[in-house]
Amino acid sequence: MDSPETTTIPLPVLEPFKGVKRVPLEEYYTSGHRTCQGCESALVMKLMVKAAGPRTVVLGSTGCMYVANTTYYSTPWVVPWMHTQLGSSGSAAVGTAAGYKALMRKGKIKAEPINIISFCGDGGGADMGLSAISAALQHTEYNHLILLYDNESYANTDIQASGSTPYGAYTSFSPAGKAKRILNRRWKKNTAAMLAAGHSECRYVGTVCASYAVDFMNRIRKALTIGGPTFIHSFDPCPKGWDYDPMLSHEMGELAVLSGIFPLFEVEDHQLRLYGKSKQIAEGRQKRLPVRDYLLKQGRFAHFNDDDIDYYQAKIDDMWTKWLIPGVLPFGTDILNDQPPA
Ligand SMILES: Cc1ncc(C[n+]2csc(CCOP(=O)(O)OP(=O)(O)O)c2C)c(N)n1
Ligand code: SF4
Ligand SMILES: [Mg+2]
Numbered sequence: 001m002d003s004p005e006t007t008t009i010p011l012p013v014l015e016p017f018k019g020v021k022r023v024p025l026e027e028y029y030t031s032g033h034r035t036c037q038g039c040e041s042a043l044v045m046k047l048m049v050k051a052a053g054p055r056t057v058v059l060g061s062t063g064c065m066y067v068a069n070t071t072y073y074s075t076p077w078v079v080p081w082m083h084t085q086l087g088s089s090g091s092a093a094v095g096t097a098a099g100y101k102a103l104m105r106k107g108k109i110k111a112e113p114i115n116i117i118s119f120c121g122d123g124g125g126a127d128m129g130l131s132a133i134s135a136a137l138q139h140t141e142y143n144h145l146i147l148l149y150d151n152e153s154y155a156n157t158d159i160q161a162s163g164s165t166p167y168g169a170y171t172s173f174s175p176a177g178k179a180k181r182i183l184n185r186r187w188k189k190n191t192a193a194m195l196a197a198g199h200s201e202c203r204y205v206g207t208v209c210a211s212y213a214v215d216f217m218n219r220i221r222k223a224l225t226i227g228g229p230t231f232i233h234s235f236d237p238c239p240k241g242w243d244y245d246p247m248l249s250h251e252m253g254e255l256a257v258l259s260g261i262f263p264l265f266e267v268e269d270h271q272l273r274l275y276g277k278s279k280q281i282a283e284g285r286q287k288r289l290p291v292r293d294y295l296l297k298q299g300r301f302a303h304f305n306d307d308d309i310d311y312y313q314a315k316i317d318d319m320w321t322k323w324l325i326p327g328v329l330p331f332g333t334d335i336l337n338d339q340p341p342a
Contacts, residue, residue, distance in 0.1 A: 009113065009143055011226075012115060014051070014224055015221070016218040017214055017217055019214065020213070023050070029046040030076050030078060031076060032071075032076040033071075033076040034068050035064065035068040038246025038247060038248075039068075040236040040253065041065055041149045041151055041238065044216075045076075045119075045149075047216050047217050048117065048119070048217075051224075052115045055114050055115060056080075057080045057115070058080070058118075058119070059082050059083075059096060059119070060084065061083075061085060061087070061119070062124060063120070063155070064155050064156045069081075086123070086124045089146055090129055090131075090133040090134070090135055092118050093145075094142055094144070096144070100116070115145070115224050117146075118147070120149075121149055122164035122191075123162045123164075125146070125191070126150065126163050126189050127163045133148075137195060137199040138199060140201050140228045141228075144229055144230070145220070145223045145229075145231070147231075148233045150233060151238035151241055152164050152166060152188075153169075163186065164188055164189055164191065165188065167187050168182045168303075170301070170302070170303065192232075193330075200270070202228065202229060202230065203226045203228050203268070204231070205266070206232050206265065206266035207266070208220075208264065209256065209257055209262065209264065210234065210253060211251075212277075215264070216234070219232060220232065222268065226268070235253060237253050237256075241300070242298045243302075244299065255294040257278060258288070259291045259293065259294045260278075260291075261291060263328060264276045264278040265328055274326070274327075274328075281320070281326075290313065291312050295309060296309075
């Protein structure tokens, strides 16, 4: 047996799916949940665990994907599942990985690849649990994936604004009123890029959108097989919180990517690349759509006037034309000039 210092959980072999016809039919997140009609986060859970396969343990922090998925005596999870506290997806991931590692080292269970996936919402992950995720990404001796499903609000407690809520959106904390039309003036937090830039030993950070399901699943498989702690940020349209017809969830994800609000990128072994439609936009092979089309399909932006839409569009244009890496790093470089900009 290896010494405690060198024993690691063996990594799984999960080749990328080469097209939708190669995706297995087996489901590990099935019926038995009570998420809203058109809930994209439910699809995210389904694709996430389908990509991972049966030898997977899922840990989930409080939020819609806990509450709606664990009604008494009923659950959609076919794989082992455990709830963890709202801000502790990172701690749960490390603790579970460490537990499995110890059991395998002591010979109490067979040494085999077991995927550990810990998910959190944007409230739980981009806000409350950010420090625990940061710590988890420093523990390179444990293999696990933390998936942040971002429905852009504290949805389960009735749509409060989070650090991931977009500028101007109507939430129960930021209703549009006569005196103040725009209450939420914060620009959405750039969580994946922040975690990638700040954790130089983390081997995989990526963004995904379930509207591009095969790309989505292949990023999950890459994150689970590369070794060490990994992080994925998923963009999840939410018909209840965003106020649109539930049948438009898929289209809403596409519009967010095509308008450039949510760039698809991955940092794999410290190399950053855009992929999918975001790559095509950067290469000039795909037109970046006006953000107006995306905003005006949602009730949470129904109070926007033309000035608001122009402001929003200008901010996205800056992301793609002024940032060091389009849509990812929000600064340019002028490293030898120590004078502030005029
Ligand atoms: C420490 C703590 N504070 C507050 C709550 C109440 N609470 C439960 S779910 C939730 C919303 C979580 O939002 P998010 O993480 O974005 O997940 P979503 O509900 O949007 O899926 C809150 C505030 C809690 N469970 N624990
Ligand atoms: S509120 Fe949004 S995230 Fe929560 S179950 Fe409904 S659609 Fe899904
Ligand atoms: Mg949320």
